[in-house]
Amino acid sequence: xxxxxxxxxxxxLIAGPALAQDKGPDTILNVSYDISRELFAAINQAFIKSxxxxxxxxxxxxxxxxxxxxxxxxxxxxxxxxVVTFNxxxxxxxLHDRGKLIPADWQKxxxxxxxxxxxxxxxxxxxxxxxNIKDWDDLVRPDVKIVFPNPKTSGNARYTYLAAYAFAKExxxxxxxxxxxxxxxxANVPVFDTGGRGATxxxxxxxxxxALITFEAETNGxxxxxxxxxxxxxxxxxxxxxxxxxxxxxxxxDKRGSRKVATAxxxxxxxxxxxxxxxxxxxxxxxxxVVKKYQANFPKVRLVKVEDTFGSWDxxxxxxxxxxxxxxxxxxxx
Numbered sequence: 001x002x003x004x005x006x007x008x009x010x011x012x013l014i015a016g017p018a019l020a021q022d023k024g025p026d027t028i029l030n031v032s033y034d035i036s037r038e039l040f041a042a043i044n045q046a047f048i049k050s051x052x053x054x055x056x057x058x059x060x061x062x063x064x065x066x067x068x069x070x071x072x073x074x075x076x077x078x079x080x081x082x083v084v085t086f087n088x089x090x091x092x093x094x095l096h097d098r099g100k101l102i103p104a105d106w107q108k109x110x111x112x113x114x115x116x117x118x119x120x121x122x123x124x125x126x127x128x129x130x131x132n133i134k135d136w137d138d139l140v141r142p143d144v145k146i147v148f149p150n151p152k153t154s155g156n157a158r159y160t161y162l163a164a165y166a167f168a169k170e171x172x173x174x175x176x177x178x179x180x181x182x183x184x185x186x187a188n189v190p191v192f193d194t195g196g197r198g199a200t201x202x203x204x205x206x207x208x209x210x211a212l213i214t215f216e217a218e219t220n221g222x223x224x225x226x227x228x229x230x231x232x233x234x235x236x237x238x239x240x241x242x243x244x245x246x247x248x249x250x251x252x253x254d255k256r257g258s259r260k261v262a263t264a265x266x267x268x269x270x271x272x273x274x275x276x277x278x279x280x281x282x283x284x285x286x287x288x289x290v291v292k293k294y295q296a297n298f299p300k301v302r303l304v305k306v307e308d309t310f311g312s313w314d315x316x317x318x319x320x321x322x323x324x325x326x327x328x329x330x331x332x333x334x
Contacts, residue, residue, distance in 0.1 A: 024257045027060045028265065031081035033068040033155060034195030035218050040085070042277050047268045051261065059261065067195035068155030075101065075249065082253050082262040085246045087215070088155035089113075089313045090321065092245045101251045115243035116269035117283040120303055121163040122216040122239065124203070124223065127230035131210045135236045136167040139211060140184035147209035149199040150192040151327055157196075160213045161327060162316065163240035166309040170238065182330045204229070215242060216298075220282035241303045244283075 032040060044061040051059050064071065064079065072091040075081050076099045086092050092114075095101040107113040125133050131144050139146050151157035161182065168181035189209075193199045196214050203212040204226060211234075212219070219233045246266050253259040268274045275287035279294040310316045320326045 024259070024261050026057055027062060028082040028258050028262055029062045029064065029080060030083050030085055030265070031064045031071050031075055031079060032085040033071065033087040034065055034149075034197045035156065035200070035215070036085065036087075037063065037065050037197075038221065039217075039278070039281050039283070042281065043269065043274065046273060046277060047265055050268065050273070051264065057261075061265070065197075067149065067153040070153050070194070075099075080252045080256070081249050082256065082258045083246065083248050083266055085244065085266075086155065087242065087244050088158060089243065089245050090317050091155055092247055093313070095247075095249065099251075101249050102247055103250065106247045107245070110246065110266060111270060112286055113243070113245070114247055115245050116266075116274070117244050117278045117285050119215040119217045119242045119244070119283055120235075120239040120301060121160045121213055121242065122219050123234040123236065124212040124214065124219040125210065125232050125234055127232070129232050129234070133211050133234055136164050136181075136238075137171075139164075139213070140181060140188060144188055144211065145190055145209045146185070146188050146211045146213060147191070147193075147199050147203040148189065148213040149195050151331060153194045154196060156214055157192075157199075158321065158327070159215070159240055159242045162306065162310070162320070163236075163238075166240055166304050167236070167238050169309060170304075179326070179330060186331060204231075216284075217282040235299045235301050238302050238304060241305050 030040060040063055048059050048061065051057060068086045068088055068091045071084070072086065072094050075084060075095060084092060084095070092106065096104055096106065110116070123133060125131070131138070133139065133144065138144060148160045149157040151161045164185050165178045165182055169175060169178040172178065172181065191202055191208060193202055196218060199212060199214065200218065200222060202208045204222060216235065223231045223233055246269065248259060248262045248266065253262045269278070272287055272290060275285040275290040279285050279290050282297070284298055285291060306313055306316055318325070
Protein backbone atom coordinates (compact mmCIF):
# COMPACT_ATOMS: atom_id res chain seq x y z
CA UNK A 1 0.00 0.00 0.00
CA UNK A 2 1.33 3.39 -0.91
CA UNK A 3 2.40 5.77 1.79
CA UNK A 4 -0.46 7.76 3.19
CA UNK A 5 0.44 11.41 2.67
CA UNK A 6 -1.30 12.81 5.71
CA UNK A 7 0.74 15.94 6.22
CA UNK A 8 -0.35 17.60 3.00
CA UNK A 9 -3.99 17.27 3.95
CA UNK A 10 -3.61 18.14 7.61
CA UNK A 11 -2.17 21.55 6.81
CA UNK A 12 -5.10 22.52 4.63
CA LEU A 13 -7.67 21.38 7.17
CA ILE A 14 -6.57 23.87 9.81
CA ALA A 15 -9.36 26.39 10.25
CA GLY A 16 -8.31 30.00 10.25
CA PRO A 17 -10.00 33.39 10.40
CA ALA A 18 -10.04 33.66 6.61
CA LEU A 19 -12.34 30.63 6.38
CA ALA A 20 -14.89 32.17 8.70
CA GLN A 21 -14.78 35.53 6.85
CA ASP A 22 -14.94 34.15 3.29
CA LYS A 23 -17.20 31.12 3.40
CA GLY A 24 -18.50 31.22 -0.14
CA PRO A 25 -21.83 29.68 -1.24
CA ASP A 26 -23.79 27.56 1.20
CA THR A 27 -24.52 24.75 -1.27
CA ILE A 28 -22.28 22.47 -3.30
CA LEU A 29 -23.03 19.59 -5.66
CA ASN A 30 -21.20 16.26 -5.50
CA VAL A 31 -21.67 14.27 -8.71
CA SER A 32 -20.87 10.66 -7.92
CA TYR A 33 -21.17 7.07 -9.07
CA ASP A 34 -24.27 4.93 -8.79
CA ILE A 35 -23.79 2.97 -5.57
CA SER A 36 -22.27 5.71 -3.40
CA ARG A 37 -25.53 7.17 -2.06
CA GLU A 38 -25.30 5.77 1.46
CA LEU A 39 -21.57 6.41 1.67
CA PHE A 40 -21.84 10.11 0.90
CA ALA A 41 -24.96 10.54 2.99
CA ALA A 42 -22.76 9.55 5.96
CA ILE A 43 -19.79 11.64 4.78
CA ASN A 44 -22.00 14.68 4.20
CA GLN A 45 -23.52 14.56 7.67
CA ALA A 46 -20.09 14.50 9.30
CA PHE A 47 -18.56 17.15 7.04
CA ILE A 48 -21.48 19.55 7.45
CA LYS A 49 -21.03 19.36 11.22
CA SER A 50 -17.27 19.90 10.91
CA UNK A 51 -17.69 22.80 8.48
CA UNK A 52 -20.27 24.44 10.74
CA UNK A 53 -17.86 24.27 13.69
CA UNK A 54 -15.08 25.89 11.64
CA UNK A 55 -17.04 28.56 9.76
CA UNK A 56 -20.48 28.89 11.44
CA UNK A 57 -21.95 28.31 7.98
CA UNK A 58 -24.95 26.06 7.43
CA UNK A 59 -23.96 24.03 4.39
CA UNK A 60 -26.12 21.95 2.07
CA UNK A 61 -24.48 19.23 -0.02
CA UNK A 62 -26.56 18.10 -2.96
CA UNK A 63 -25.93 14.71 -4.56
CA UNK A 64 -26.26 13.26 -8.05
CA UNK A 65 -25.82 9.52 -8.66
CA UNK A 66 -25.71 7.38 -11.80
CA UNK A 67 -23.24 5.23 -13.69
CA UNK A 68 -19.81 6.86 -13.46
CA UNK A 69 -19.36 7.37 -17.21
CA UNK A 70 -22.87 8.77 -17.59
CA UNK A 71 -22.10 11.22 -14.81
CA UNK A 72 -18.89 12.30 -16.52
CA UNK A 73 -20.83 12.99 -19.71
CA UNK A 74 -23.43 14.96 -17.74
CA UNK A 75 -20.72 17.19 -16.27
CA UNK A 76 -19.23 17.71 -19.73
CA UNK A 77 -22.69 18.64 -20.98
CA UNK A 78 -23.18 21.31 -18.30
CA UNK A 79 -24.12 19.69 -14.98
CA UNK A 80 -22.43 22.09 -12.54
CA UNK A 81 -20.60 19.77 -10.18
CA UNK A 82 -18.45 21.48 -7.58
CA VAL A 83 -16.79 18.12 -6.98
CA VAL A 84 -16.84 14.75 -8.68
CA THR A 85 -16.26 11.52 -6.77
CA PHE A 86 -16.07 8.84 -9.43
CA ASN A 87 -14.95 5.21 -9.45
CA UNK A 88 -12.60 5.27 -12.42
CA UNK A 89 -9.68 7.48 -13.39
CA UNK A 90 -10.76 7.74 -17.02
CA UNK A 91 -14.11 9.26 -16.02
CA UNK A 92 -12.29 12.11 -14.27
CA UNK A 93 -9.58 12.46 -16.89
CA UNK A 94 -12.17 13.03 -19.59
CA LEU A 95 -13.19 16.25 -17.83
CA HIS A 96 -9.77 17.58 -18.77
CA ASP A 97 -9.37 15.86 -22.12
CA ARG A 98 -12.73 16.86 -23.59
CA GLY A 99 -13.83 19.85 -21.56
CA LYS A 100 -10.77 21.47 -19.95
CA LEU A 101 -12.87 21.65 -16.79
CA ILE A 102 -9.92 20.53 -14.65
CA PRO A 103 -6.13 20.79 -15.07
CA ALA A 104 -3.99 18.02 -16.55
CA ASP A 105 -2.27 17.45 -13.19
CA TRP A 106 -5.48 16.97 -11.19
CA GLN A 107 -4.20 13.69 -9.70
CA LYS A 108 -1.32 15.50 -7.99
CA UNK A 109 -3.59 17.74 -5.92
CA UNK A 110 -4.47 15.18 -3.26
CA UNK A 111 -2.70 12.12 -1.80
CA UNK A 112 -2.70 8.69 -3.43
CA UNK A 113 -3.24 10.16 -6.89
CA UNK A 114 -6.39 11.87 -5.60
CA UNK A 115 -7.97 8.55 -4.59
CA UNK A 116 -8.87 8.60 -0.88
CA UNK A 117 -10.10 4.99 -0.77
CA UNK A 118 -10.18 1.84 -2.85
CA UNK A 119 -11.99 -1.44 -3.35
CA UNK A 120 -12.01 -4.38 -5.78
CA UNK A 121 -14.49 -6.46 -7.75
CA UNK A 122 -15.91 -9.24 -5.57
CA UNK A 123 -18.89 -11.60 -5.69
CA UNK A 124 -22.13 -11.77 -3.73
CA UNK A 125 -23.75 -15.22 -3.81
CA UNK A 126 -26.97 -16.60 -2.44
CA UNK A 127 -27.36 -18.30 0.94
CA UNK A 128 -25.17 -21.36 1.25
CA UNK A 129 -23.44 -20.60 -2.06
CA UNK A 130 -25.41 -23.36 -3.84
CA UNK A 131 -23.36 -23.10 -7.05
CA ASN A 132 -20.08 -23.29 -5.09
CA ILE A 133 -18.72 -20.13 -6.66
CA LYS A 134 -15.16 -19.50 -5.48
CA ASP A 135 -13.29 -17.74 -8.28
CA TRP A 136 -13.62 -16.15 -11.71
CA ASP A 137 -13.51 -19.55 -13.44
CA ASP A 138 -16.80 -20.50 -11.82
CA LEU A 139 -18.55 -17.53 -13.38
CA VAL A 140 -18.17 -18.85 -16.92
CA ARG A 141 -19.61 -22.29 -16.21
CA PRO A 142 -22.76 -23.04 -18.26
CA ASP A 143 -24.83 -23.66 -15.11
CA VAL A 144 -24.08 -20.21 -13.61
CA LYS A 145 -25.86 -16.92 -14.30
CA ILE A 146 -24.25 -13.69 -13.16
CA VAL A 147 -25.31 -10.08 -12.78
CA PHE A 148 -23.29 -6.91 -13.27
CA PRO A 149 -24.08 -3.63 -15.04
CA ASN A 150 -23.39 -2.58 -18.61
CA PRO A 151 -19.66 -1.88 -19.01
CA LYS A 152 -20.47 0.77 -21.59
CA THR A 153 -22.18 2.95 -18.98
CA SER A 154 -20.74 1.79 -15.65
CA GLY A 155 -17.24 2.21 -14.28
CA ASN A 156 -18.12 -0.52 -11.79
CA ALA A 157 -18.70 -2.97 -14.65
CA ARG A 158 -15.54 -1.94 -16.45
CA TYR A 159 -13.57 -2.92 -13.37
CA THR A 160 -15.32 -6.32 -13.53
CA TYR A 161 -14.36 -6.64 -17.19
CA LEU A 162 -10.73 -5.68 -16.53
CA ALA A 163 -10.41 -7.89 -13.43
CA ALA A 164 -11.80 -10.90 -15.26
CA TYR A 165 -9.54 -10.20 -18.24
CA ALA A 166 -6.48 -9.91 -15.96
CA PHE A 167 -7.35 -13.20 -14.24
CA ALA A 168 -7.85 -15.05 -17.53
CA LYS A 169 -4.75 -13.62 -19.19
CA GLU A 170 -2.61 -14.69 -16.25
CA UNK A 171 -4.16 -18.14 -15.94
CA UNK A 172 -4.38 -19.00 -19.63
CA UNK A 173 -1.37 -17.08 -20.89
CA UNK A 174 -2.62 -14.97 -23.79
CA UNK A 175 -4.92 -12.14 -24.81
CA UNK A 176 -6.74 -14.52 -27.16
CA UNK A 177 -7.63 -16.85 -24.29
CA UNK A 178 -8.63 -13.89 -22.13
CA UNK A 179 -10.98 -12.66 -24.86
CA UNK A 180 -12.63 -16.08 -25.10
CA UNK A 181 -13.07 -16.01 -21.34
CA UNK A 182 -14.72 -12.58 -21.49
CA UNK A 183 -17.12 -13.73 -24.21
CA UNK A 184 -18.26 -16.56 -21.94
CA UNK A 185 -18.57 -14.17 -19.01
CA UNK A 186 -20.76 -11.76 -20.97
CA ALA A 187 -22.88 -14.64 -22.28
CA ASN A 188 -23.75 -15.64 -18.71
CA VAL A 189 -25.30 -12.24 -17.89
CA PRO A 190 -29.07 -12.35 -18.48
CA VAL A 191 -29.59 -8.58 -18.17
CA PHE A 192 -27.27 -5.58 -18.19
CA ASP A 193 -28.49 -2.67 -16.07
CA THR A 194 -27.04 0.79 -16.69
CA GLY A 195 -25.47 1.15 -13.23
CA GLY A 196 -24.39 -0.76 -10.15
CA ARG A 197 -27.49 -0.02 -8.10
CA GLY A 198 -29.75 -1.31 -10.85
CA ALA A 199 -27.73 -4.52 -10.98
CA THR A 200 -28.09 -4.87 -7.21
CA UNK A 201 -31.87 -4.51 -7.53
CA UNK A 202 -31.92 -7.15 -10.27
CA UNK A 203 -30.00 -9.62 -8.12
CA UNK A 204 -31.53 -8.90 -4.71
CA UNK A 205 -35.13 -7.94 -5.40
CA UNK A 206 -35.83 -9.60 -8.74
CA UNK A 207 -33.76 -12.62 -7.63
CA UNK A 208 -32.04 -12.95 -11.00
CA UNK A 209 -28.70 -14.74 -11.17
CA UNK A 210 -26.45 -16.84 -8.98
CA ALA A 211 -23.84 -14.17 -8.29
CA LEU A 212 -23.64 -10.39 -8.34
CA ILE A 213 -20.27 -8.90 -9.28
CA THR A 214 -19.66 -5.46 -7.82
CA PHE A 215 -17.29 -3.61 -5.57
CA GLU A 216 -16.39 -5.41 -2.35
CA ALA A 217 -17.83 -2.49 -0.38
CA GLU A 218 -21.21 -2.96 -2.07
CA THR A 219 -21.25 -6.72 -1.55
CA ASN A 220 -20.73 -6.25 2.19
CA GLY A 221 -23.29 -3.46 2.36
CA UNK A 222 -25.92 -5.63 0.66
CA UNK A 223 -25.13 -8.57 2.95
CA UNK A 224 -25.61 -6.31 5.97
CA UNK A 225 -28.76 -4.62 4.67
CA UNK A 226 -30.48 -7.87 3.66
CA UNK A 227 -29.29 -10.04 6.53
CA UNK A 228 -32.42 -12.19 6.38
CA UNK A 229 -31.46 -13.39 2.89
CA UNK A 230 -28.10 -14.67 4.23
CA UNK A 231 -26.08 -13.61 1.21
CA UNK A 232 -22.38 -14.52 1.28
CA UNK A 233 -19.43 -12.48 0.07
CA UNK A 234 -16.78 -14.25 -2.02
CA UNK A 235 -13.45 -12.52 -2.59
CA UNK A 236 -11.69 -14.13 -5.59
CA UNK A 237 -8.06 -15.23 -5.59
CA UNK A 238 -7.08 -12.28 -7.79
CA UNK A 239 -8.81 -8.99 -8.37
CA UNK A 240 -8.14 -5.53 -9.73
CA UNK A 241 -7.33 -2.50 -7.61
CA UNK A 242 -10.31 -0.18 -7.97
CA UNK A 243 -9.38 3.34 -6.94
CA UNK A 244 -11.96 6.06 -6.43
CA UNK A 245 -10.62 9.36 -7.82
CA UNK A 246 -11.97 12.72 -6.70
CA UNK A 247 -11.46 16.31 -7.79
CA UNK A 248 -12.91 19.76 -7.60
CA UNK A 249 -14.26 20.91 -10.96
CA UNK A 250 -12.21 24.06 -11.41
CA UNK A 251 -14.37 25.82 -13.96
CA UNK A 252 -17.42 25.41 -11.72
CA UNK A 253 -15.87 26.27 -8.34
CA ASP A 254 -14.19 29.37 -9.77
CA LYS A 255 -17.47 30.50 -11.29
CA ARG A 256 -19.42 29.88 -8.08
CA GLY A 257 -16.75 30.92 -5.60
CA SER A 258 -16.95 27.50 -3.95
CA ARG A 259 -13.32 26.37 -4.19
CA LYS A 260 -12.62 26.59 -0.44
CA VAL A 261 -15.57 24.50 0.68
CA ALA A 262 -15.27 22.06 -2.23
CA THR A 263 -11.58 21.51 -1.50
CA ALA A 264 -12.22 21.08 2.22
CA UNK A 265 -14.94 18.55 1.43
CA UNK A 266 -12.56 16.35 -0.53
CA UNK A 267 -9.77 16.77 2.02
CA UNK A 268 -12.19 15.56 4.70
CA UNK A 269 -12.20 12.18 2.96
CA UNK A 270 -8.52 11.83 3.93
CA UNK A 271 -8.96 12.88 7.55
CA UNK A 272 -9.10 10.22 10.24
CA UNK A 273 -12.81 10.87 10.73
CA UNK A 274 -13.50 10.57 7.02
CA UNK A 275 -11.41 7.42 6.69
CA UNK A 276 -13.28 5.88 9.64
CA UNK A 277 -16.60 6.45 7.89
CA UNK A 278 -15.24 4.97 4.67
CA UNK A 279 -13.91 1.88 6.45
CA UNK A 280 -17.10 1.33 8.43
CA UNK A 281 -18.92 1.20 5.11
CA UNK A 282 -16.52 -1.50 3.87
CA UNK A 283 -14.15 0.60 1.78
CA UNK A 284 -10.42 -0.04 2.03
CA UNK A 285 -8.52 3.05 3.15
CA UNK A 286 -4.99 4.38 3.63
CA UNK A 287 -4.88 6.05 7.06
CA UNK A 288 -2.53 3.79 9.10
CA UNK A 289 -4.54 3.86 12.32
CA VAL A 290 -7.82 3.20 10.55
CA VAL A 291 -6.27 0.41 8.48
CA LYS A 292 -5.05 -1.29 11.63
CA LYS A 293 -8.40 -0.89 13.39
CA TYR A 294 -10.42 -2.47 10.57
CA GLN A 295 -7.92 -4.93 9.08
CA ALA A 296 -9.88 -7.97 10.27
CA ASN A 297 -12.84 -6.86 8.11
CA PHE A 298 -10.91 -7.11 4.86
CA PRO A 299 -9.74 -10.51 3.57
CA LYS A 300 -6.31 -10.68 2.03
CA VAL A 301 -6.43 -10.73 -1.76
CA ARG A 302 -3.84 -10.41 -4.48
CA LEU A 303 -4.61 -7.12 -6.16
CA VAL A 304 -3.19 -6.28 -9.55
CA LYS A 305 -3.13 -2.77 -10.94
CA VAL A 306 -4.22 -1.69 -14.37
CA GLU A 307 -0.57 -0.88 -15.07
CA ASP A 308 0.43 -4.49 -14.25
CA THR A 309 -1.71 -6.12 -16.92
CA PHE A 310 -2.65 -3.39 -19.36
CA GLY A 311 0.23 -0.89 -19.26
CA SER A 312 -1.67 2.25 -18.24
CA TRP A 313 -5.15 3.71 -18.03
CA ASP A 314 -4.42 5.61 -21.21
CA UNK A 315 -3.64 2.35 -22.99
CA UNK A 316 -6.76 0.72 -21.52
CA UNK A 317 -8.83 3.60 -22.77
CA UNK A 318 -7.42 3.39 -26.30
CA UNK A 319 -7.29 -0.40 -26.71
CA UNK A 320 -10.25 -1.56 -24.63
CA UNK A 321 -12.71 1.20 -23.75
CA UNK A 322 -12.71 3.52 -26.76
CA UNK A 323 -15.38 3.20 -29.42
CA UNK A 324 -14.51 0.20 -31.58
CA UNK A 325 -12.07 -1.18 -29.00
CA UNK A 326 -11.90 -4.64 -27.47
CA UNK A 327 -14.77 -4.04 -25.08
CA UNK A 328 -17.07 -2.94 -27.91
CA UNK A 329 -16.14 -6.01 -29.93
CA UNK A 330 -16.44 -8.50 -27.09
CA UNK A 331 -19.61 -6.98 -25.67
CA UNK A 332 -21.20 -6.86 -29.12
CA UNK A 333 -20.51 -10.57 -29.67
CA UNK A 334 -22.29 -11.71 -26.51
